[in-house]
Amino acid sequence: MKMERRMKALSLASMLGMFLILVMGALVTKTESGRGCGDDWPLCNGKFVPAYTIESFIEYSHRFVVGVVGIILLATTILVFLYSKRKDAKWYVGGAMFFTLLQAVLGALAVLWPQSSAVLALHFGFSLMSFAFTLLLYLVFTKYGEAMHRGDGTRLSRGVRMSVWFVLIYSYVVVYLGAFVRHTESVGGCIGWPLCNGQVIPEFTGSTGIVFAHRVAAAVLGLVILALFLFVRSQAQPDSSVYQAAKLSLIFVTLQIASGAFVTLSIGYEIYLLASLLHAVLISCLFGILCYFGITSLHTEEHNVQAYAAPRLP
Structure with missing residues (x-):
């Protein structure tokens, strides 16, 4: 029971984190901050702590949140595969991890090499899939799970x-x-x-x-x-x-x-x-x-x- 509460708490944190990533990603696009860190990744303009500009702050904050949420999701994945008896929970957390990695890689490639608008549009779609999988995972541990x-x-x-x-x-x-x-x-x-x-x-x-x-x-x-x-x-x-x-x-x-x-x-x-x-x-x-x-x-x-x-x- 204690472990189930931990999985529920971590899945909630993962879901909220993915939702925040979606919003921040939209903010990066709308403020045209995608090049706020230049051509560097994971550093920002060659620095771990970049010089303060609005564009670099927005872009680097987005990267930081993705990293933190990725760690939380990794911990959630380990617990679910070790302790959950629900096969669907394992599918959901696996899907969330897959699309999180995919959107992170696509985001890095967009920084390192110019991408077409058609490819960049996939980034939001992959982030949305990550959020959807974490939402379903969280619902497994609620009254809606049955x-x-x-x-x-x-x-x-x-x-x-x-x-x-x-x-x-x-x-x-x-x-x-x-x-x-x-x-x-x-x-x-x-x-x-x-x-x-x-x-x-x-x-x-x-x-x-x-x-x-x-x-x-x-x-x-x-x-x-x-x-x-x-x-x-x-x-x-x-x-x-x-x-x-x-x-x-x-x-x-x-x-x-x-x-x-x-x-x-x-x-x-x-x-x-x-x-x-x-x-x-x-x-x-x-x-x-x-x-x-x-x-x-x-x-x-x-x-x-x-x-x-x-x-x-x-």
Whole structure:
């Protein structure tokens, strides 16, 4: 019991640390501090303690936090593999360690050698995967862990269960497009919201095409999550894990779309940086919830639904 409390505490620290890394990574990109330490890694401009500039402070702080969280995650990994009887916990901590190392290596390569925007956009995606795995690991040691292991008796049709995983995978595509917008510095490609440069369908060229593609993808994500929620609502009880996950997914995708509008409307104002960080925080929460949604859906029982059955409306 004592060891389980330690694993829970370390998994919580790992999850919070990964969340902080996501936010700090977004801050590095938005403040253009990625070159704050020059071409040196792991040193910063050839020094262990670099000269104080805003860019070097932001970049080096990000590196420091990654290192500390990596040590915490390593300790968590050792304890989980030695003392946990849950196979899924070992998968989660293993996945977290793999993507943490991957994003650290990609970050180092981005410093040492110039990388394309398409490659740099993967960095946020890998960090997001690390956070998702640490979130699932922490939930194993909470009251939600049982639903992730054996389910709670909820019955979902095969189509709904497959749809959950489609939405999860598609959400990652939307995340990548958002990261690509940031790394190509295309955020100003669409001025105004919901119209893009005063047009319903703008020209698909340059930064305008990149931003508009992300907007359309985000809108589709919102619609499919709404549809998924309605189908889950027609088959699951309100107190079930999958219903709660579907409801939270709908809430957070709505907030995410609203924060995207906030980012666009704040361009040119001092609040723009805050709006951008809020956008990164909300997509992290949404993706984490969708991952939990996907795992719990795997442990639901088969529910046969007539082809003509429609979800009941709110």
